């Protein structure tokens with residue numbers, strides 16, 4: 089009698105028989121619909137189902153902690169698909185690897201290079217990236233989006249592959265952009281028929297209906313290039329005894345005795361390429377920072393007062409200034425909270441589980457609604473507004489009572505492994521730009537201010553739609569200061 093009892097799922101939208109909520113799965117800005125369902129069903133956990141797949145949305149901080157951290161041995165898996173893991177070459181990005189020994193080994197290796205204590209090794213690379221950014225902004229401010237991409241990409245390329253990227257040669261960075269775009273396309277397609285009927289992967293590419301295979305092959309070229317090209321360049325520099333120290337060369341030295349082993353080469357390629365692919369999130373967060381400065385000019389002015397007072401106008405900001413720049417540090421926190429690039433984070437469960445009487449079957453997709461957590465008015469009053477002050481005490485110091493928006497980096501054992509690197513790089517880019525430039529709205533032909541709209545470019549990620557911004561040097565000595573500041577050399 090007990091086994092025949094229907095399991096009790098949390099409340100949520102009821103779907104049709106068999107297909108469930110297939111036609112009701114939110115496709116656009118799902119995080120808003122998930123939060124709305126939370127309110128509608130008055131529950132911090134919401135359930136829906138499509139084609140037999142169970143989905144559970146976690147809508148507040150308490151439940152994300154209890155599930156993803158408290159029960160991390162169950163909720164740390166990733167959903168595997170034929171398109172992502174078999175046809176396009178994205179299996180090399182270990183962020184998508186299912187939970188298990190291979191993931192554990194990758195995470196351990198990655199952690200050695202990107203844990204908090206290792207980040208000072210990259211301060212010079214980041215300073216070089218930030219200095220390059222302000223230099224390019226002086227030359228062609230209208231191309232500011234491309235310059236931010238260049239700064240972030242070249243910082244990572246420098247740290248991971250000891251590579252200098254000529255700002256006029258964007259081919260390499262555009263390759264990453266194209267590869268990352270394939271991820272957006274795969275995610276936005278919401279699933280391919282081959283993911284439901286894996287045998288379809290064997291049909292020949294010329295066969296009618298095999299368009300997905302031809303598409304996957306075209307994408308694979310860019311994705312393979314992202315992982316393979318820089319790796320082989322470092323390998324050949326090592327063989328010639330010309331390699332500079334970097335993450336890849338250190339990994340090669342660590343595995344020097346097994347370097348011909350294809351599994352070892354794959355591991356090194358995966359570790360290095362995953363950090364490179366991960367750098368795009370920093371790019372999009374920096375775009376959101378520019379948008380915030382246009383919408384909140386007072387914040388910009390306050391940060392510039394702080395920078396003038398602490399750093400002055402005869403040197404560039406450094407990582408060591410961070411402690412003395414609480415307002416700029418609060419801007420970094422607020423940008424991560426206000427514009428989480430990945431507003432909904434997907435884990436998969438590995439075993440049957442029960443939470444407060446609700447049944448969560450093994451294989452469920454469990455979604456951390458980061459947007460809802462970071463827009464919880466109890467934790468962050470007036471959450472829609474961009475207010476760095478919320479992280480500060482009355483006397484302007486960082487307030488340890490206000491929770492850091494750590495959920496922007498995900499949850500439990502799968503929490504972002506590049507978060508320390510990302511936060512330091514963001515601080516440095518933001519401090520450099522604010523110290524030297526006023527960011528202003530452009531005017532239209534009739535002289536009216538064009539304010540950016542907070543529109544998303546994609547449906548699943550919160551990437552700001554391209555918008556215009558003007559970057560004006562703040563004082564007469566800016567050009568000279570940038571020119572005089574030495575480029576750190578490793």
Ligand code: HEM
Nearest residue numbers: 183363366367369370373430497498499502504505506510
């Ligand atoms: C503002 C910048 C960034 C944001 C907002 C961000 C956010 C995230 C999020 C939400 C996840 C998924 C966590 C989960 O599943 O619970 C993630 C995973 C990951 N991120 Fe980041 N990330 C950023 C920058 C970076 C950078 C610069 C790197 C590399 C240096 C990086 C490397 C990774 C890796 C390797 C994972 C996979 C972890 C795993 O599956 O175990 N991220 N990130």
